[in-house]
Amino acid sequence: xxxxxxxxxxxxxxxxxxxxxxxxxxxxxxxxxxxxxxxxxxxxxxxxxxxxxxxxxxxxxxxxxxxxxxxxxxxxxxxxxxxxxxxxxxxxxxxxxxxxxxxxxxxxxxxxxxxxxxxxxxxxxxxxxxxxxxxxxxxxxxxxxxxxxxxxxxxxxxxxxxxxxxxxxxxxxxxxxxxxxxxxxxxxxxxxxxxxxxxxxxxxxxxxxxxxxxxxxxxxxxxxxxxxxxxxxxxxxxxxxxxxxxxxxxxxxxxxxxxxxxxxxxxxxxxxxxxxxxxxxxxxxxxxxxxxxxxxxxxxxxxxxxxxxxxxxxxxxxxxxxxxxxxxxxxxxxxxxxxxxxxxxxxxxxxxxxxxxxxxxxxxxxxxxxxxxxxxxxxxxxxxxxxxx
Amino acid sequence: xxxxxxxxxxxxxxxxxxxxxxxxxxxxxxxxxxxxxxxxxxxxxxxxxxxxxxxxxxxxxxxxxxxxxxxxxxxxxxxxxxxxxxxxxxxxxxxxxxxxxxxxxxxxxxxxxxxxxxxxxxxxxxxxxxxxxxxxxxxxxxxxxxxxxxxxxxxxxxxxxxxxxxxxxxxxxxxxxxxxxxxxxxxxxxxxxxxxxxxxxxxxxxxxxxxxxxxxxxxxxxxxxxxxxxxxxxxxxxxxxxxxxxxxxxxxxxxxxxxxxxxxxxxxxxxxxxxxxxxxxxxxxxxxxxxxxxxxxxxxxxxxxxxxxxxxxxxxxxxxxxxxxxxxxxxxxxxxxxxxxxxxxxxxxxxxxxxxxxxxxxxxxxxxxxxxxxxxxxxxxxxxxxxxx
Numbered sequence: 001x002x003x004x005x006x007x008x009x010x011x012x013x014x015x016x017x018x019x020x021x022x023x024x025x026x027x028x029x030x031x032x033x034x035x036x037x038x039x040x041x042x043x044x045x046x047x048x049x050x051x052x053x054x055x056x057x058x059x060x061x062x063x064x065x066x067x068x069x070x071x072x073x074x075x076x077x078x079x080x081x082x083x084x085x086x087x088x089x090x091x092x093x094x095x096x097x098x099x100x101x102x103x104x105x106x107x108x109x110x111x112x113x114x115x116x117x118x119x120x121x122x123x124x125x126x127x128x129x130x131x132x133x134x135x136x137x138x139x140x141x142x143x144x145x146x147x148x149x150x151x152x153x154x155x156x157x158x159x160x161x162x163x164x165x166x167x168x169x170x171x172x173x174x175x176x177x178x179x180x181x182x183x184x185x186x187x188x189x190x191x192x193x194x195x196x197x198x199x200x201x202x203x204x205x206x207x208x209x210x211x212x213x214x215x216x217x218x219x220x221x222x223x224x225x226x227x228x229x230x231x232x233x234x235x236x237x238x239x240x241x242x243x244x245x246x247x248x249x250x251x252x253x254x255x256x257x258x259x260x261x262x263x264x265x266x267x268x269x270x271x272x273x274x275x276x277x278x279x280x281x282x283x284x285x286x287x288x289x290x291x292x293x294x295x296x297x298x299x300x301x302x303x304x305x306x307x308x309x310x311x312x313x314x315x316x317x318x319x320x321x322x323x324x325x326x327x328x329x330x331x332x333x334x335x336x337x338x339x340x341x342x343x344x345x346x347x348x349x350x351x352x353x354x355x356x357x358x359x360x361x362x363x364x365x366x367x368x369x370x371x372x373x374x375x376x377x378x379x380x381x382x383x384x385x386x387x388x389x
Numbered sequence: 390x391x392x393x394x395x396x397x398x399x400x401x402x403x404x405x406x407x408x409x410x411x412x413x414x415x416x417x418x419x420x421x422x423x424x425x426x427x428x429x430x431x432x433x434x435x436x437x438x439x440x441x442x443x444x445x446x447x448x449x450x451x452x453x454x455x456x457x458x459x460x461x462x463x464x465x466x467x468x469x470x471x472x473x474x475x476x477x478x479x480x481x482x483x484x485x486x487x488x489x490x491x492x493x494x495x496x497x498x499x500x501x502x503x504x505x506x507x508x509x510x511x512x513x514x515x516x517x518x519x520x521x522x523x524x525x526x527x528x529x530x531x532x533x534x535x536x537x538x539x540x541x542x543x544x545x546x547x548x549x550x551x552x553x554x555x556x557x558x559x560x561x562x563x564x565x566x567x568x569x570x571x572x573x574x575x576x577x578x579x580x581x582x583x584x585x586x587x588x589x590x591x592x593x594x595x596x597x598x599x600x601x602x603x604x605x606x607x608x609x610x611x612x613x614x615x616x617x618x619x620x621x622x623x624x625x626x627x628x629x630x631x632x633x634x635x636x637x638x639x640x641x642x643x644x645x646x647x648x649x650x651x652x653x654x655x656x657x658x659x660x661x662x663x664x665x666x667x668x669x670x671x672x673x674x675x676x677x678x679x680x681x682x683x684x685x686x687x688x689x690x691x692x693x694x695x696x697x698x699x700x701x702x703x704x705x706x707x708x709x710x711x712x713x714x715x716x717x718x719x720x721x722x723x724x725x726x727x728x729x730x731x732x733x734x735x736x737x738x739x740x741x742x743x744x745x746x747x748x749x750x751x752x753x754x755x756x757x758x759x760x761x762x763x764x765x766x767x768x769x770x771x772x773x774x775x776x777x778x
Contacts, residue, residue: 055444059526061518062473065767066636077631079479080471084451090468101490129450137448242466247455378454
């Protein structure tokens with residue numbers, strides 16, 4: 001893969017931004033990333049932009065040119081990517097590819113979602129469109145219901161308990177307490193999670209990520225551009241991978257593994273020439289607690305069936321051997337769908353460059369991974385980030 | 390640009406497919422393209438898929454993995470692209486880029502739209518989301534209204550008449566009479582167009598493309614893959630370009646030129662190392678008659694102000710020096726939004742390889758161009774196709 005450097009990142013706070021427009025939120029993230037990058041706006045060749053439900057939430061499709069024109073030049077291309085909750089991760093992957101192809105030197109990647117204006121019921125309906133409408137949506141399977149099926153299947157095969165899952169939520173809330181951009185900056189304990197109202201058994205409301213507004217952006221540059229322009233970004237994207245699986249759960253051979261994420265991870269590791277053992281820190285897609293378990297196994301950090309106790313055993317906590325979701329994760333940082341994959345990039349970049357408020361947990365980290373999943377992991381995008389040499 | 394060959398193309402009939410699902414329509418186009426390509430399904434590395442309003446029309450977002458899993462292998466990546474009416478053209482451009490990057494050898498590009506289930510009123514609302522919601526949609530500007538503004542501005546600056554525009558519709562209907570895939574296979578005359586009910590003055594209903602269901606797909610392969618596998622596709626994509634302009638009309642310096650298409654054309658010509666003068670045949674985005682005029686000027690076939698009489702003067706008719714929209718165009722072939730850009734590729738490929746029912750109009754054509762526009766040309770994708778050497 002060509003040398004891809006992360007010249008600047010930016011994001012809004014994640015949370016309730018009622019009263020602000022999507023373009024306003026994205027402008028904040030975009031400007032922040034561009035300013036930090038020190039790249040002149042006229043040098044931006046392309047925008048790849050992730051958004052999931054703008055048609056519904058803002059009555060605005062065709063958002064890419066809306067978001068690119070604020071760069072201050074129209075001499076760039078702009079493309080919206082939609083792969084459900086992995087829209088942001090795919091925008092990053094397409095941005096990387098634009099540079100790898102030699103067709104772009106500077107690419108802005110970004111994502112946005114406004115969800116709170118819709119309210120809970122309409123948001124749930126919009127999210128259900130990420131599942132197979134014919135085989136899942138129409139029969140009435142909700143998104144939490146789908147993940148509850150995955151949790152049931154996992155625990156039936158491998159064991160594990162609601163307590164094990166609760167430790168994941170507790171860990172991610174703890175991490176978010178020191179992340180000022182996170183939606184929830186409050187600690188919870190295992191009893192809170194277990195006693196929370198059920199959403200879809202075995203998952204309770206504290207096993208689930210919230211409804212969130214937010215935007216994130218990053219400026220990617222080629223190694224050649226950085227050299228020519230005297231830029232010295234601290235972090236590089238050394239691997240980018242994507243994977244796919246059937247949209248409906250019923251068509252899959254098994255429910256306890258996420259093959260799309262396995263494929264994406266393998267492709268990203270191969271391109272980066274690293275293995276799971278090289279990874280020091282990870283931001284993974286914990287839309288539900290069980291999703292973090294599946295992510296850790298797909299990324300090769302744990303054998304199938306072994307990750308469910310990782311948080312409980314302290315291995316993935318702030319002080320553990322492999323801190324996971326130091327940002328707070330989707331669970332506590334929030335999950336503005338189209339922005340999430342780019343938000344993970346923002347968090348991991350700052351963790352590796354040492355500017356993140358939780359960077360002291362991983363002072364020697366050299367290699368990090370982001371894992372972004374669409375729907376019930378019918379799509380996944382994985383990126384390997386490394387401290388630049 | 391790397392060598393990109395079009396190994397196979399396929400499309401459904403365009404028209405009213407009430408009663409068929411989107412996945413069924415796309416499967417027809419996909420299977421047709423894959424069968425013609427002779428590429429084993431397991432060799433497909435990626436799907437780039439254009440769709441505009443699936444959230445609304447089918448309550449189905451996250452369509453890329455749904456459409457890729459029918460390839461018969463899940464060992465591929467799948468990404469949905471949404472840039473309004475240019476979604477298909479951008480899917481093609483991203484497919485080209487995937488091969489150029491060296492990350493893929495075989496890419497399926499495709500697009501789908503189902504519009505008829507929504508009915509006219511809801512379809513109009515969905516289409517209006519391709520314009521700027523804040524500055525255009527909310528104040529009540531409809532999509533035909535926006536193009537009427539462009540027509541007004543054009544005729545005020547350069548002259549031209551409703552009769553001139555009518556000749557474009559007449560030409561494209563005439564071309565469609567011999568295209569069995571076209572939605573309208575009936576001739577119309579200038580009086581029909583002028584007497585048709587007004588949609589948004591100066592545009593009448595016969596200046597506008599219809600509401601259409603349809604799907605289209607193409608298999609792109611690298612030159613290296615073709616050589617290694619003994620494939621000899623007749624047509625290559627030698628240039629791919631994209632351009633962007635402000636989403637809202639009010640932010641543009643002028644309304645009589647489409648800068649996004651000019652940028653896209655320049656980028657595509659540069660990569661193909663051709664000029665407008667080399668082009669023998671074109672499929673352009675005539676969602677309204679005025680749009681064809683703007684397209685011909687943006688592509689450099691005519692100076693600004695000069696293309697409005699092209700059809701009337703017989704220059705772009707079937708027997709003209711530069712036949713445009715031999716397929717029937719969006720006007721008569723139909724405009725299933727997300728499929729249109731890929732459909733243009735399907736039509737132009739078969740025109741150049743001599744298998745299109747209207748190929749006898751361009752027996753010596755070596756170079757063709759597709760022009761696909763999003764919204765009021767806030768985005769555009771242009772591709773140069775050439776008979777492979």
